[in-house]
Amino acid sequence: MRISDTKPDATGRSSGRVAGKFGKHLKPPPGEAFVWFTRSMMESPSWSALSINGRRIIDRLLLEHMAHAGTENGNLISTHEQFKVFGVPANAVKPAIDELEFLGFIRCEKGGRWAGKNTPSRYRITWLGDRHGAAPTNEWQGVSIEQVKTWQKQRRENRKAYRESLKNQVFPKKSESTVPSLSVVQGGKSQQST
Numbered sequence: 001m002r003i004s005d006t007k008p009d010a011t012g013r014s015s016g017r018v019a020g021k022f023g024k025h026l027k028p029p030p031g032e033a034f035v036w037f038t039r040s041m042m043e044s045p046s047w048s049a050l051s052i053n054g055r056r057i058i059d060r061l062l063l064e065h066m067a068h069a070g071t072e073n074g075n076l077i078s079t080h081e082q083f084k085v086f087g088v089p090a091n092a093v094k095p096a097i098d099e100l101e102f103l104g105f106i107r108c109e110k111g112g113r114w115a116g117k118n119t120p121s122r123y124r125i126t127w128l129g130d131r132h133g134a135a136p137t138n139e140w141q142g143v144s145i146e147q148v149k150t151w152q153k154q155r156r157e158n159r160k161a162y163r164e165s166l167k168n169q170v171f172p173k174k175s176e177s178t179v180p181s182l183s184v185v186q187g188g189k190s191q192q193s194t
Contacts, residue, residue, distance in 0.1 A: 060082060
């Protein structure tokens with residue numbers, strides 16, 4: 001885009017708005033929902049530390065946000081099953097949500113099962129305004145490179161310790177006595193086959 005493609009304001013300076021044939025291609029199609037990402041967020045240490053499962057959780061929550069026309073941030077509901085359908089392995093849903101909370105991209109109000117009733121977890125995307133009209137909190141900005149590195153190191157150590165604990169577990173081995181022998185039933189009597 002050239003400077004001449006922007007509209008001048010009353011003083012003759014560029015207004016920053018794109019004019020002519022370029023301006024109409026920079027807008028989303030009519031009736032199409034969209035969500036914005038800022039450059040500073042995408043260049044942040046938090047964004048670069050995202051795992052694929054963390055990104056899938058964000059994408060699923062953004063779809064939920066757009067499905068409600070952006071009016072339910074802070075009350076977004078997405079179930080464990082919906083995350084699994086979206087490509088997050090069942091055993092990776094909780095770690096991915098914890099990752100996103102640490103990195104400052106979401107806040108989760110945990111649900112659970114109380115008095116025989118399931119209550120879903122509710123999510124808020126921090127770089128977007130919430131349903132009450134509050135401004136974005138942009139909590140991802142408070143996460144430094146050092147914090148991300150420390151967190152990643154701790155996560156690697158935890159995974160390694162978990163794998164080691166699985167190696168050290170003793171699983172019962174099948175003994176030969178529990179394997180049934182082949183027998184041939186003849187005339188109501190059981191005989192060992194040879």
